[in-house]
Amino acid sequence: xxxxxxxxxxxxxxxxxxxxxxxxxxxxxxxxxxxxxxxxxxxxxxxxxxxxxxxxxxxxxxxxxxxxxxxxxxxxxxxxxxxx
Amino acid sequence: xxxxxxxxxxxxxxxxxxxxxxxxxxxxxxxxxxxxxxxxxxxxxxxxxxxxxxxxxxxxxxxxxxxxxxxxxxxxxxxxxxxxxxxxxxxxxxxxxxxxxxxxxxxxxxxxxxxxxxxxxxxxxxxxxxxxxxxxxxxxxxxxxxxxxxxxxxxxxxxxxxxxxxxxxxxxxxxxxxxxxxxxxxxxxxxxxx
Numbered sequence: 707x708x709x710x711x712x713x714x715x716x717x718x719x720x721x722x723x724x725x726x727x728x729x730x731x732x733x734x735x736x737x738x739x740x741x742x743x744x745x746x747x748x749x750x751x752x753x754x755x756x757x758x759x760x761x762x763x764x765x766x767x768x769x770x771x772x773x774x775x776x777x778x779x780x781x782x783x784x785x786x787x788x789x790x
Numbered sequence: 791x792x793x794x795x796x797x798x799x800x801x802x803x804x805x806x807x808x809x810x811x812x813x814x815x816x817x818x819x820x821x822x823x824x825x826x827x828x829x830x831x832x833x834x835x836x837x838x839x840x841x842x843x844x845x846x847x848x849x850x851x852x853x854x855x856x857x858x859x860x861x862x863x864x865x866x867x868x869x870x871x872x873x874x875x876x877x878x879x880x881x882x883x884x885x886x887x888x889x890x891x892x893x894x895x896x897x898x899x900x901x902x903x904x905x906x907x908x909x910x911x912x913x914x915x916x917x918x919x920x921x922x923x924x925x926x927x928x929x930x931x932x933x934x935x936x937x938x939x940x941x942x943x944x945x946x947x948x949x950x951x952x953x954x955x956x957x958x959x960x961x962x963x964x965x966x967x968x969x970x971x972x973x974x975x976x977x978x979x980x981x982x983x984x
Contacts, residue, residue: 712932712933716933716970719969719970719973720966720969720970723969750977751970751973751974751977752973754973754974754976754977754980755969755972755973758972758973758976761917761972761976762917762940762943762944762972762975764847765847765848765944765945765946765947766880766881766884766919766922766944766945767832767835767836767847767850767880767884767947768847769917769919
């Protein structure tokens with residue numbers, strides 16, 4: 707991946723987000739008409755953004771205690787104690 | 791909390807001030823102490839065994855800062871530098887913790903867990919940390935600044951304002967980098983799992 711590609715992907719993504727949601731897909735395909743791979747990846751990112759707005763908004767530690775979920779919570783402290 | 795930090799705030803503050811002057815040994819001495827303190831706070835948070843002192847998930851690095859650093863001797867730049875170091879350590883602690891739990895589960899004969907999205911306590915889907923760490927290493931190679939925003943926001947729970955101070959960029963840039971990084975990580979993890 708070239709730095710030009712990455713910079714363009716970033717700017718298409720940011721410009722698309724500045725638009726109302728219903729205009730974003732059109733904007734991406736128009737702006738990236740010369741580069742189908744870029745168009746596809748930008749579209750994927752824009753759709754991931756609107757689909758997963760709440761993802762990772764809570765700090766990592768909030769989810770860290772429950773995975774895998776069938777382990778008794780008290781074990782977490784003991785595992786930590788065994789580290790280092 | 792009644793326990794005293796293992797090192798006196800004087801020593802840790804000296805190391806932080808040395809780091810602020812570009813002294814690398816200051817960092818080397820500071821890291822293990824900050825690691826121990828964050829490790830203890832994280833274990834306390836995860837085991838919910840607080841003695842009436844309820845830690846907020848966003849408060850761990852701040853709590854470590856308050857306990858380890860003599861506030862009278864430092865300025866906002868030193869604080870920002872501390873938070874940056876602490877974020878990297880939190881990332882290591884939480885990813886190691888996730889790896890330990892996976893190994894434990896596999897060792898117990900349970901089937902390997904391949905889910906990369908899991909339910910968080912709030913009921914929303916949340917990314918699985920080991921899959922996220924792999925994707926984040928790839929993002930670091932492509933764009934270190936975006937990866938650092940993720941480390942500071944997701945692993946340390948810092949606000950956009952604090953991240954802007956740590957990185958010396960604007961709040962608006964933080965928000966843009968975060969939006970891109972999160973969407974990119976999600977598609978990277980989703981692609982790897984599918």
